[in-house]
Amino acid sequence: MRRVVISGLGAVSALGIGVPALWDGLAAGRSGIRRVSVCETTELTNPIAAEVPAFDPAAFLTPGDLLLLDRFSAMALVAAGEAWIGAGLELTDQERERTGVLIGTGMGGAERQDDAYHDLYDKRRGKSRPHPFTIPRIMCNAASSLVSMKYHLEGPTLCISTACSSGTHAIGEAAEMIRSGRADVMVAGGAEAPIVQGVVRAWEGLRVLAPAGDDPASACRPFSADRRGLVLGEGAGIVVLEERERAVRRGAVLHAEVVGYGATADGGHLTTPGVAQPVRAIRQALAQAGLAPDQIDYVNAHGTATRLNDATETTILKHVFAEHARKLAISSTKSMHGHALGASGAIELVATLMTIERGVVPPTANYRTPDPECDLDYVPNEAREMRVDAAISNSFAFGGLNAVLAIRRA
């Protein structure tokens, strides 16, 4: 039976560029949510987001590359670079054919799409039509393709687009590709850069965004009774997944083992989360991992801070874990890095892995008021020193698509 380990990791998030910045922010309980600055805000009623601070793709990429890129791909390339260098892989031609890429995204190149359509519809801009690179810039597989080009990887390379579960599905499916023998190494994760007026305005219409208030940093309050909705974010999380024996043989650092993956669909409502199928997804992940529910120490929750999600997710966890649910440390790191849609699950998997490595559980920030419907241990506001051997990370997407990863100490 082939096993899968994580031998490299990278992140770009509202807490900064790189895994150290992400982890320092999470461990400090610091929110990366602020007033929107990456796009104009004239059309927005609620201009806050978890933006990546000072993200300048030109600092990492050549002018030629930049012309071909959307912001989401740039973030994927930067996170993939960190993961790739960390993994320290040197591949032969034959090994390149056994190395693939699977990066999820909910929307693809939202920034370039918004800009191109704006050029077309707003004649005051003086452009007659979208730039000819618009299609390769905005296609959802652009991030996967650009990463495969950068490192000359020739194995199975594809994209998964399952809204807020994209990153989790991508890592789970990539792990399955290694288990099944289709690949030996996979660069996997998620990337998203949706902070453009067209997208944010459309999200406003769903009435699930937290109002800015006077203090944007505290706008996202998962599991807290005074929660008021989610805050959109951006970023990328990328891991290098590797067949375990191969990684051991070459002396790689084994950050964690991906032991279980569950994927189910509600087959019910487009936006209202169900209970039965997320429960089954968690059980699938535990069963594949060979872990009993009481062996899980930490849950990185989907925890969007919408009224519906947090209460439903609490119910889901009680179903799966029964009495052990009260002993779980549960946190929603979205309270700090926001909801980066297709990147979220991947950023959260990196956070979950760091929790195991560092023996510190990141908190749920902005937790103020207990909610009778959410009565578990959400590690409020302050990180907790705690040995974590096994953990799960949940993603429950619009469209009723549930993805759960289980990882353990390698």
Add this chain to the structure above:
Amino acid sequence: MSELDTIEQQVIDLIARKERIPPGSITLDSTLQELGIDSLAGMDLLFDLEETHKLMISDEVAQQMKTVRHVVEAIRTAAQTAQADAATTLQP
């Protein structure tokens, strides 16, 4: 400076800027390939020229372009056609 010289210089300057090479190294007979302009870069170059001159190069003409001269001639021809069309439309 004649109209042709202007277009010629514009094309050369634009290529020089996009490819980061000295304008002096580009001649009318330089091939796009030797200047490092692949199919994607060619599309970008034409897009900028079309937007600047407010004209359209047909896909058929664009696909035949191999040298800087081809690009210059295509722009010049399209500009003349556009001018002629404008003159026609002005007639009662």
